[in-house]
Amino acid sequence: SAKQEGRQGYRFFTPEMQAKATRNLLLLNALRHALTLEQLQLYYQPQVSMPDGRIIGAEALLRWRHPELGMISPAEFIPIAEDSGLILPIGEWVLRRAARQAKAWETEGLGVLTMAVNISAVQFRHPDLPDLVARVLEQEGLAPEFLELELTEGVAMLNPERAIDVINNLHARGVSMAIDDFGTGYSSLSYLKRFKVSKLKIDQSFVRDIDSDAEDRAIVRAVISLARSLGLKTIAEGVETIEQQTFLNQQGCEEMQGYLFSPPLPANQFAALLKRHPHAE
Ligand code: C2E
Ligand code: MG
Ligand code: MG
Numbered sequence: 001s002a003k004q005e006g007r008q009g010y011r012f013f014t015p016e017m018q019a020k021a022t023r024n025l026l027l028l029n030a031l032r033h034a035l036t037l038e039q040l041q042l043y044y045q046p047q048v049s050m051p052d053g054r055i056i057g058a059e060a061l062l063r064w065r066h067p068e069l070g071m072i073s074p075a076e077f078i079p080i081a082e083d084s085g086l087i088l089p090i091g092e093w094v095l096r097r098a099a100r101q102a103k104a105w106e107t108e109g110l111g112v113l114t115m116a117v118n119i120s121a122v123q124f125r126h127p128d129l130p131d132l133v134a135r136v137l138e139q140e141g142l143a144p145e146f147l148e149l150e151l152t153e154g155v156a157m158l159n160p161e162r163a164i165d166v167i168n169n170l171h172a173r174g175v176s177m178a179i180d181d182f183g184t185g186y187s188s189l190s191y192l193k194r195f196k197v198s199k200l201k202i203d204q205s206f207v208r209d210i211d212s213d214a215e216d217r218a219i220v221r222a223v224i225s226l227a228r229s230l231g232l233k234t235i236a237e238g239v240e241t242i243e244q245q246t247f248l249n250q251q252g253c254e255e256m257q258g259y260l261f262s263p264p265l266p267a268n269q270f271a272a273l274l275k276r277h278p279h280a281e
């Protein structure tokens, strides 16, 4: 109809966009209450060292279970949380829960794990982030070396000079950083050298087609060799098959994460896995 068309005659608001906007509004209103209604939960996915296969870490991944809407993917609700600013209280909750869980597993003697927590663009931009992280660690009694923050390459490169300050501030406090989804953005190598990060996470889009795609194999090889020459570790995400694992091992990738080892698990199932699986002492 004419109403759906712009002044130039372009259709700028399609029925699909309308449906998406309606759903986003519905999710936004529901998300405002998700924390207090205890609809949010952290799942944990093991990070495994190679070639010995020990569990050395966990990535905390947020889950939202809504009573009527069901499970909502973080890929859908994290952007809504970011746009609305809700990511700040939610992100603090994630950090606190993850730190508390890592401390609890350490206390129970289930192993000393590095807990990896995803940090969004809005959290990263917030000037209080380094103090907040320090405060939460102190309150939860977790030593900073057991926390690793994951920042996507895109976010780090948005404002690299500022990223250097924040990353180096966190590094000085003993918190390590990993660059998530590495290879999907455009990293300037000179910046990469100035970030005090300890790990590059090879994006799962390169791991997925390792067997069939020679270019993806070349990219993975290049990332691992770049990391090695900068003194950084590599972790591959989305490892699903033995063939992918074998190739990554041959290239010298130190750590892996993916369905081949385990999907993300609720805390009690992760603890059960730790009990029957070799892990870091
Ligand atoms: P990410 O940090 O890159 O996390 C990896 C995603 O890959 C997770 O999806 C994980 O469940 C999934 N995954 C793990 N192993 C495999 C595998 O073998 N195959 C495949 N196909 N996928 C695998 P998830 O949990 O849906 O999270 C999606 C994204 O949402 C995350 O990407 C992260 O960017 C964001 N996210 C999740 N939790 C949080 C959070 O607490 N805070 C923030 N800021 N972002 C979060
Ligand atoms: Mg991540
Ligand atoms: Mg990732």
Ligand code: MG
Binding pocket: 181
């Ligand atoms: Mg990702």
